[in-house]
Amino acid sequence: MRRVDGELLLFWLVPFLGITWVCAFLVFPGFVHPMSPTLSADQVAAFYRDPANLPRIRYSMVVFNWFGIGLIPFLSLIVMQIGRMAHPTPILQFCYLGCLTGGPTLFTIADLFWLLAAFRPERPAELTQLFNDIAWVTFIGQVGFLIAQCAFLALAIYLDRQARPVFPRWVAHFNLLVAAALAPASFVGLALSGPLAWDGLLSFWVRNAAIALWIVTMTWVMGRNIYARHGAETVVP
Amino acid sequence: MSASIAAAVTPRPSGLPGRIAWHWRHDPKAELWIIWYAMVFFYILFGIVFVLLTHVIPPPQPYWDPPRVVQWFNDHHYGLLSGFGIIFLVTGLVAACNALIGYSIWRMSVSPAFAYSYIAIYSLSATPGLLLTAIALTVGAMRPERNPDLIYWLYDMAIMCFDGTMGVFLIGTLVWMIAILIDKNNVFPKWFGYLNICNLITEFVVAPAWVFKSGVFSWNGTIAFWIDTVVFAIFTVAFITLLKRVIVRDDFGTGPLPDGDARTAIHPEA
Numbered sequence: 001m002r003r004v005d006g007e008l009l010l011f012w013l014v015p016f017l018g019i020t021w022v023c024a025f026l027v028f029p030g031f032v033h034p035m036s037p038t039l040s041a042d043q044v045a046a047f048y049r050d051p052a053n054l055p056r057i058r059y060s061m062v063v064f065n066w067f068g069i070g071l072i073p074f075l076s077l078i079v080m081q082i083g084r085m086a087h088p089t090p091i092l093q094f095c096y097l098g099c100l101t102g103g104p105t106l107f108t109i110a111d112l113f114w115l116l117a118a119f120r121p122e123r124p125a126e127l128t129q130l131f132n133d134i135a136w137v138t139f140i141g142q143v144g145f146l147i148a149q150c151a152f153l154a155l156a157i158y159l160d161r162q163a164r165p166v167f168p169r170w171v172a173h174f175n176l177l178v179a180a181a182l183a184p185a186s187f188v189g190l191a192l193s194g195p196l197a198w199d200g201l202l203s204f205w206v207r208n209a210a211i212a213l214w215i216v217t218m219t220w221v222m223g224r225n226i227y228a229r230h231g232a233e234t235v236v237p
Numbered sequence: 238m239s240a241s242i243a244a245a246v247t248p249r250p251s252g253l254p255g256r257i258a259w260h261w262r263h264d265p266k267a268e269l270w271i272i273w274y275a276m277v278f279f280y281i282l283f284g285i286v287f288v289l290l291t292h293v294i295p296p297p298q299p300y301w302d303p304p305r306v307v308q309w310f311n312d313h314h315y316g317l318l319s320g321f322g323i324i325f326l327v328t329g330l331v332a333a334c335n336a337l338i339g340y341s342i343w344r345m346s347v348s349p350a351f352a353y354s355y356i357a358i359y360s361l362s363a364t365p366g367l368l369l370t371a372i373a374l375t376v377g378a379m380r381p382e383r384n385p386d387l388i389y390w391l392y393d394m395a396i397m398c399f400d401g402t403m404g405v406f407l408i409g410t411l412v413w414m415i416a417i418l419i420d421k422n423n424v425f426p427k428w429f430g431y432l433n434i435c436n437l438i439t440e441f442v443v444a445p446a447w448v449f450k451s452g453v454f455s456w457n458g459t460i461a462f463w464i465d466t467v468v469f470a471i472f473t474v475a476f477i478t479l480l481k482r483v484i485v486r487d488d489f490g491t492g493p494l495p496d497g498d499a500r501t502a503i504h505p506e507a
Contacts, residue, residue, distance in 0.1 A: 098332030148329020
């Protein structure tokens with residue numbers, strides 16, 4: 001009989017989350033054409049006061065508040081996979097475990113500041129601009145845990161020396177590539193325009209595309225692994 | 238298993254690159270050493286950023302007025318923005334430090350609950366104790382023309398998050414201390430358990446910084462800052478050194494750690 005361990009349930013949360021994330025991303029008026037950091041305080045306040053924007057800001061950020069955290073169960077499945085690798089100690093599992101709440105926690109802080117800015121848009125413009133700055137710097141610049149997560153997974157895969165490794169080696173190369181793509185966003189504070197600015201090519205588009213590509217690719221890789229393992233377990237009664 | 242057999246038959250070459258490659262291929266402790274070096278790298282970088290680039294250690298004055306604070310931001314504009322960019326980039330290495338200490342606790346005779354609570358508490362610590370500081374100072378530095386009163390608020394938020402985040406370090410250190418003192422596997426010497434008490438007490442000593450804006454108890458005062466920082470520095474150097482000894486002595490067993498180098502215990506043929 002098939003043993004029910006619930007991993008498939010956690011796995012199938014990911015496509016559902018993906019849909020909510022894409023929808024919320026498209027609804028938030030500050031993402032599709034990312035807000036420029038060069039806007040004046042009055043222009044930022046006008047963005048939040050605009051009756052066409054305000055409900056979209058609130059609803060998209062409420063959805064992100066609900067589901068932004070949702071990737072943690074999937075990341076925990078990756079911790080399980082690291083545990084199945086041929087390592088003499090659990091230290092790389094501990095490393096990954098120590099990272100996985102970091103990204104979602106920081107994203108939640110950004111989300112709260114966007115929601116606060118939208119809560120009383122009549123507030124003095126300079127305060128709305130301050131909340132908006134904190135939200136954007138926290139959202140774009142906080143890539144450290146994501147980079148480390150990719151690097152720790154890559155390290156775990158390289159050191160998984162057994163006849164049938166848990167992940168193929170290209171997954172490690174891919175994770176390092178994603179880590180490199182995320183790195184420039186750390187320096188978001190250095191420029192208000194150009195590729196490093198929070199609406200720039202590197203900090204916004206490359207960073208977010210790398211995260212999206214990572215989620216899609218890792219979902220596919222993890223799906224294959226989990227189904228293969230469950231298939232193997234059902235053969236043996 | 239394959240690694241230990243290979244270690245027995247593959248001689249270790251001379252020369253640094255050759256030795257690094259050998260350890261990567263054949264040393265079963267490679268994962269522990271990589272994490273240990275990551276920890277050392279993180280603390281060195283942390284020192285460079287906080288002391289040399291951003292000038293947050295030693296801290297600026299808590300009694301300055303807003304114009305003086307704005308001047309401080311302007312004096313260190315690029316240092317703050319590039320320094321905290323580096324911190325944002327390498328934040329995740331905090332997880333390496335926590336994992337290695339967590340592993341050292343996991344290797345003790347105590348319940349794994351100690352290791353799990355240490356890792357959970359310290360995973361949380363980076364957000365209030367490090368990143369909120371870095372975010373607030375980045376936001377403060379990126380717009381020098383912002384209203385000085387708002388820059389003043391970012392300044393307080395930054396320095397007080399950095400110095401005034403206490404509970405995570407208090408309870409985290411307490412968990413580690415209890416584990417060391419009741420451990421039967423001799424992972425750490427008992428004197429280090431007592432040194433944990435000193436580090437733990439600093440978290441009480443710093444609390445008055447939330448009240449006083451000048452004097453020995455303020456955020457840059459002799460008691461709240463300097464004594465605490467010296468204790469923390471001694472504590473950090475001690476645990477980095479002791480963790481290195483733990484890795485050398487580790488035999489991947491569950492009983493007491495051998496006193497000497499465990500390499501011969503793992504590879505008796507070597």
